[in-house]
Amino acid sequence: MNPALLHSVVQIADDHLILGHRMSEWCGHAPMLEEDLSMPNMALDMIGQARTLYTYAATIENQGRTEDDFAYLRNDREYLNCLLVERPNGDFAHTMLRQLYFAAYMHPFWEAMHKSTDNTLQALSFKAVKEIAYHIRHCGEWIVRLGDGTDESHERINNAVSALHPYTAELFEVDEQRLAGIELGIFPAQAQLRQVWDKTIDQIFHQAKIKVPRTDFNQSGGRKGLHTEDFGLLLSQLQYLQRAYPGSTW
Amino acid sequence: MSTEPSMPLWEVFIRPRVGLHHKHVGSLHAADSTLALQAARDVYTRREEGDSIWVVASKNVHASDPGKAAENFDPAGDKIYRHPSFYDIPDDVGHM
Numbered sequence: 360m361n362p363a364l365l366h367s368v369v370q371i372a373d374d375h376l377i378l379g380h381r382m383s384e385w386c387g388h389a390p391m392l393e394e395d396l397s398m399p400n401m402a403l404d405m406i407g408q409a410r411t412l413y414t415y416a417a418t419i420e421n422q423g424r425t426e427d428d429f430a431y432l433r434n435d436r437e438y439l440n441c442l443l444v445e446r447p448n449g450d451f452a453h454t455m456l457r458q459l460y461f462a463a464y465m466h467p468f469w470e471a472m473h474k475s476t477d478n479t480l481q482a483l484s485f486k487a488v489k490e491i492a493y494h495i496r497h498c499g500e501w502i503v504r505l506g507d508g509t510d511e512s513h514e515r516i517n518n519a520v521s522a523l524h525p526y527t528a529e530l531f532e533v534d535e536q537r538l539a540g541i542e543l544g545i546f547p548a549q550a551q552l553r554q555v556w557d558k559t560i561d562q563i564f565h566q567a568k569i570k571v572p573r574t575d576f577n578q579s580g581g582r583k584g585l586h587t588e589d590f591g592l593l594l595s596q597l598q599y600l601q602r603a604y605p606g607s608t609w
Numbered sequence: 610m611s612t613e614p615s616m617p618l619w620e621v622f623i624r625p626r627v628g629l630h631h632k633h634v635g636s637l638h639a640a641d642s643t644l645a646l647q648a649a650r651d652v653y654t655r656r657e658e659g660d661s662i663w664v665v666a667s668k669n670v671h672a673s674d675p676g677k678a679a680e681n682f683d684p685a686g687d688k689i690y691r692h693p694s695f696y697d698i699p700d701d702v703g704h705m
Contacts, residue, residue, distance in 0.1 A: 391616070391638060392637075392638075392652075393637050393638060393639065393648035393651065393652055394648075396651045396652050396655070397647070397648065397651035397652075400651050400655065493650075496647070497647050497651075500643055500644060500647065501644075504640060504641075504644070
């Protein structure tokens with residue numbers, strides 16, 4: 360059992376579950392039918408990756424827990440997702456931008472994981488990289504159109520950038536557990552991912568006629584289990600069934 | 610001023626696999642061809658329906674007049690000799 364690896368895998372799994380859950384909240388509420396299919400598609404990609412990661416976490420831990428125990432039966436402080444992914448959906452611009460920020464980080468991550476010394480994560484990387492590449496494309500195309508669209512769409516995407524950009528630095532944080540994984544060649548160096556992320560965002564923002572803001576204060580805490588107020592509400596919905604009817608299956 | 614709708618209609622064609630034809634599967638709304646292709650991917654290929662997509666702006670599809678269906682199509686009705694069904698196909702030829 361490698362506690363550092365377990366910690367990092369749970370962080371990544373939580374990112375995917377929580378972002379997938381947020382995206383799934385759009386199901387039936389999207390601005391148009393086409394996006395009502397597209398957003399749950401992306402949610403299912405996220406949740407599918409989370410399932411593989413939780414199952415792996417349970418294997419590393421070797422205490423008899425399952426993916427469901429990780430997903431449904433922990434308290435808020437035990438979730439290690441970054442704050443970005445738990446931010447409320449806001450409007451369509453917020454949701455597209457949040458997904459782009461995350462996908463632009465995960466794409467170079469999974470690409471680098473093709474060379475990971477961890478066989479399970481390496482195997483997942485080949486599936487995940489294709490899914491996440493599409494998320495960048497889909498959300499990126501929308502952001503270009505929102506930014507370079509009408510006055511209202513431009514204002515909305517700019518509001519989203521102001522609101523969400525301070526949450527992006529946390530993606531690149533390195534704690535001692537992650538550092539151990541990087542040194543073992545399991546995970547790529549965060550600085551390397553940052554370069555690719557900056558380039559992706561610069562390129563899309565340039566096309567969208569949006570400025571990349573300078574943020575003097577960055578939000579952080581989720582990776583250590585310190586979440587925003589909205590997170591409790593998210594969990595109460597996500598966990599409701601397992602909490603109200605423990606062990607229920609269907 | 611343009612009277613184009615901001616979300617025009619597109620016709621979607623999917624090819625199930627290499628060697629087969631693109632087939633019309635339905636339509637969708639999208640702002641432009643790029644988003645139409647993405648929407649088509651999300652709406653019509655969720656169950657591995659194909660490996661290639663075409664989208665065509667519906668305004669570019671010109672249809673025959675249903676009121677002229679009789680004069681268009683009925684004359685073919687009694688020309689059974691146009692079906693090549695009078696030949697014996699050797700087994701070796703396989704499916705045609």
